[in-house]
Amino acid sequence: MLIGVPKEIKTNENRVGLVPSGAEALVGAGHGVFVEAGAGEGSGFPDSDYVAVGATILPTADEVWAKAEMIIKVKEPIAVEYPRMRKGQVLYTYFHFAADETLTRAVMASGAIAIAYETVQLANGHLPLLTPMSEVAGRLAVQQGAKYNEKLFGGRGVLLGGVPGVAPAEVVIIGGGVVGINSAKMAAGMGAHVVILDTSLDRLRYLDDVLPANVDTLYSNRHNILAAIAKADLIIGAVLLPGKKAPHLITKADLAGVPNGCVIVDVAVDQGGCVETIKPTTHEDPTYFVDGVLHYAVANMPGAVPRTSTLALTNATLGYAITLANLGWRAACRADGALKLGLNVIDGKIVYGGVAEAFGLECTPVDSVL
DSSP, X not given: OEEEEOOOOSTTOOOOSOOHHHHHHHHHTTOEEEEETTTTGGGTOOHXXXXXXXXXXXXXXXXXXXXXXXXXXSSOOOGGGGGGOOTTOEEEEOOOGGGOHHHHHHHHHHTOEEEEGGGOOOTTSOOTTTHHHHHXXXXXXXXXXXXXXXXXXXXOOOOTTOBTTBOOOEEEEEOOSHHHHHHHHHHHHTTOEEEEEESOHHHHHHHHHHSOTTEEEEEOSHHHHHHHHTTOSEEEEOOOOTTSOOOOOBOTGGGGGSOTTOEXXXXXXXXXXXXXXXXXXXXXXXXXXETTEEEEOBTTGGGXXXXXXXXXHHHHHHHHHHHHHHHOHHHHHHHOHHHHTTEEEETTEEOOHHHHHHHTOOOOOHHHHO
């Protein structure tokens, strides 16, 4: 199979879909790998590293897209890339379709096969391709929240860990999944008092067992959320419904009960956000205020630490990429139930329920297409 790795062009996105060691593995398996010139530089991988393992460097994105039977990316295609997608081409990347109808319809119109990292799901519910970036985003959420709590950046002027004689910051984390637990570890490690909410009692019991004593668990309901955010210095949105739009658990009206200068970091922004007032921002212009509350909503948070993120992502995605290349997408998805769940759009048809539900469109059973 011919595999293309274009340069990411979303604002300040420095990750790359494939590191040189991944290219080496694919070339070793008999596949052709075409990398756009400069694609890996933002993550610290020069073109020469790809050439050394047998990949071919092409000067333009158009050439990479035109040659490739499968495109490996990090972020979803943006408008300038829509015309490059074509019928039958496999697109293997993060899509988060349920938060973007324009993207969904563009991929449908192209006839391409969209395999979304975020919906590849194991039988135990684990999301192996989303997990590494959720780990990065969860840790970064606290790092950014601590920074934006500084008065210079518009926050309350609160140090997360406090000092002897001064109470630490109050950190509220809504959602106890991968993002939530990683945020809790970081915030607790910095000395903050942390409240983490989730709707699963089994998950809360687990969190209570593994997290330190300065983390309290709460069942996630309307009453407990409002009570928690009323005292918060930092709120982290960590809600995930795989492949679906995130529910708004904090409304605009609720902000009246949040302390002035409180920071909200909504990691769920890729799926529409769990805060009603959230809208995607960029690393270049990451924050804005609504009713005195600072909102941080960068839609590609792990792009801030591209070397770590790219290495972690390729560790997770490469095995599936090799399977797709070796068997072809149909046989690979028939053979692997987790990979089959990654199929979101096939030849103009939505085959993932959460995406169809988000826009009131028809969902075609994936087995009928396979």
